Amino acid sequence: MISPVKWLATILVCILALTACTSGEKEATSTSSITLNAQTEPPSLDPALAIDTTSGWILDHLFEGLYKKDARGRVVKGVAEKVKVAKDGKTYIFSLKKNARWSDGSPLKAKDFEYAWKRVLSPKTASQFAIYLYYLKGGEAYNKGKGTAEDVGVKATGAHTLKVTLENPVAYFPELLTFWVTYPVKEKVVNQHPKNWFASAQTLVSNGAYQLKEWKHNERVIATKNPYYEAKKGIAMERIRWEMVDDSKTAYQMFKTKKLDVVTDLPADLLVKEKRSEEYKSTPYFGTYMYMLNVKKKPFTNVKIRKAFNLAIDRESLVKHVTRGGQKPAMAFVPYGFKTPTKGDFRQEERSYLQEDVKKARQLLKEGMKEEGWSKLPPIEITYNTDENHKAIAEAVQGMVKKNLGVDVKLTNQEWKVYLNTLSQKDYQMARMGWTGVIVDPVVFLDYYLGDSPNNQTGWVNKKYDHLMMQAKQEQNEENRLKLLHQAEGILMKDLPFIPIYYYSQNGLVQSDWENIVFRTNRNPDVRWATQKK
Incomplete structure (x- = not known):
């Protein structure tokens, strides 16, 4: 750059x-x-x-x-x-x-x-x-x-x-x-x-x-x-x-020297510093910050190990002490922001699939390693695109995995265009990604993990999930459509080819x-x- x-x-x-x-x-x-x-x-x-x-x-x-x-x-x-x-x-x-x-x-x-x-x-x-x-x-x-x-x-x-x-x-x-x-x-x-x-x-x-x-x-x-x-x-x-x-x-x-009129990416320490200034802007954002897990590369070929990593992360602590920008911990994939006709927000209907549980995470890791015949895990690397905030989150996740699972994780960052190519080649184990709905509707969010979606770079394919998504798109009754989407998300959250971290808010200065x-x-x-x- x-x-x-x-x-x-x-x-x-x-x-x-x-x-x-x-x-x-x-x-x-x-x-x-x-x-x-x-x-x-x-x-x-x-x-x-x-x-x-x-x-x-x-x-x-x-x-x-x-x-x-x-x-x-x-x-x-x-x-x-x-x-x-x-x-x-x-x-x-x-x-x-x-x-x-x-x-x-x-x-x-x-x-x-x-x-x-x-x-x-x-x-x-x-x-x-x-x-x-x-x-x-x-x-x-x-x-x-x-x-x-x-x-x-x-x-x-x-x-x-x-x-x-x-x-x-x-x-x-x-x-x-x-x-x-x-x-x-x-x-x-x-x-x-x-x-x-x-x-x-x-x-x-x-x-x-x-x-x-x-x-x-x-x-x-x-x-x-x-x-x-x-x-x-x-x-x-x-x-x-x-x-x-x-x-x-x-x-x-x-920005402070007026060479920029708007900035939308602030380090957490500066975000806290500027929260009370008249220049600070914060708005909801229909998106989820996550880590994709490559289910074709060890150790994330094992679903129990994927779940262990999910349960070892304290999302509340991340948004409170690391990001500090009004984000909400993500315990599922679809974020808050889609209002259903009768029951309020889609996310509130099925608010949480995940909670930090270190004891269970350790047990799942142990069981997963036993199933694979491993006495120790293969080396693990988190890849993220160059950015101070992404670095801070990766370091926090690295520390939580070490503390809660006793697993060492290496961090690697890449310039954005190079990073996108790395993902498209599926040349990673655990990689940062953010996703926002092109429109505010759960179906276009859940499309991300369809088996034939080019955006789904995890290698995860689930035919039942794909079938439910197809049914949801054909369903004309809105209540039934949303039920199908909840069922599909339930399958995704059971197999966990990813780690949801938080639901976005858009913070910046004008x-x-x-x-x-x-x-x-x-x-x-x-x-x-x-x-x-x-």
């Missing part, structure tokens, strides 16, 4: 000259430019290939789907102007806005959505998020090489008309269409630069509120308002700058002169409507 110090001199020159460091472009005034911290290089700005919240944060500002979320968090029409839904809930007819444009000024057409969605599902694309388009008729079959693109239920029937056919009705389908994997992409641009069309401002063409102005890899991303965006009058922010500062203490100092920054429950801050106080 290139340090901001290496280009400090250039910044100083630019400040003195009152110009920006971007191809001679004039710096926007303080009222129309905001600086954020992406922390790391976004692995991909291709909507089909992005699988992380860093990439998604930028994509959500560059692109727009058929639906979008407004400043109040409501799902509203995006590129779609009119929508007709068949009585059976399986067919949608979208009429697109005729003045919708790409950032190069060319018209956006219905075929751009058809192309983009089929590209996500194409086996050649190898999109890890293709699973979210399995709701389309023929989508799963095509993705698995058992069907054709022509069989997929998305078809441009006119220049501005898109017909979408689902396998089964999906109540939350409009919200799903706010997710970046459903964004349109321009076929001509992809074909001209198939391997890197999304990697530079010169080739990336988008359709949202912003266009990519600069991407200096490993240093910064700059986006400016898209002059062709049909709703540009409703967008307050002219320019967004994402720095890439992976050291949270450095980012904090940059300069006191900013307002109208939107903090969502499952996304990074949206700054489209951000303004500075007069």
Whole structure:
């Protein structure tokens, strides 16, 4: 990661000259430019290939789907102007806005959505998020090489008309269409630069509120308002700058010297220090922090050993003394935040599957080792991506495992992009991961551990779990659907191919002169409507 110090001199020159460091472009005034911290290089700005919240944060500002979320968090029409839904809930007819444009000024057409969605599902694309388009008729079959693109239920029937056919009705389908994997992409641009069309401002063409102005890899991303965006009058922010500062203490100092306007990752000690300041922001977040366990690598091939590690961790102590940011201990997978029609929160219905129990953990470890014929455990390593908070949590877990099980654990950290590759290769034993629902619903959360989900990098497959999830997606009675989801989660919590640690809260700092920054429950801050106080 290139340090901001290496280009400090250039910044100083630019400040003195009152110009920006971007191809001679004039710096926007303080009222129309905001600086954020992406922390790391976004692995991909291709909507089909992005699988992380860093990439998604930028994509959500560059692109727009058929639906979008407004400043109040409501799902509203995006590129779609009119929508007709068949009585059976399986067919949608979208009429697109005729003045919708790409950032190069060319018209956006219905075929751009058809192309983009089929590209996500194409086996050649190898999109890890293709699973979210399995709701389309023929989508799963095509993705698995058992069907054709022509069989997929998305078809441009006119220049501005898109017909979408689902396998089964999906109540939350409009919200799903706010997710970046459903964004349109321009076929001509992809074909001209198939391997890197999304990697530079010169080739990336988008359709949202912003266009990519600069991407200096490993240093910064700059986006400016898209002059062709049909709703540009409703967008307050002219320019967004994402720095890439992976050291949270450095980012904090940059915030204090007003080089960053928003920081969303603070070390626990600074979090406590800032809790009473007017700049401190804390909001609920529909996500779970966890450690994945590779069930194909010893010792986590044994379910009793997996459970022993789960029971040896004091989650209450972790959130109270280590993270200290208002997180809740995770005793299951699905976090708090989904309100059921009749019984309150989904999580409250089945609040806890796990409690720290050192005595039982030691007994399970002993039994597991006996089953495997081991006199001692194989060497164990926790892998995590470089970050002060991840390091602190890993060290705390390392200490608890040593104290409660007498097991030594090695810690290894990797830069984010390298880390993602390590996970995809399943080259780990125990690895940190965080997961947020792309929409606030348990089903898209539990999809993570489906046997054929590319996101499930643990090697764990349970046919009963997969069957229950399939039933839940087809069930139209909401009470019965939630029962099926609870049953599926129960199987997951019995086999434990992971260790849930805590349910997220989103904590950070915002300069006191900013307002109208939107903090969502499952996304990074949206700054489209951000303004500075007069």
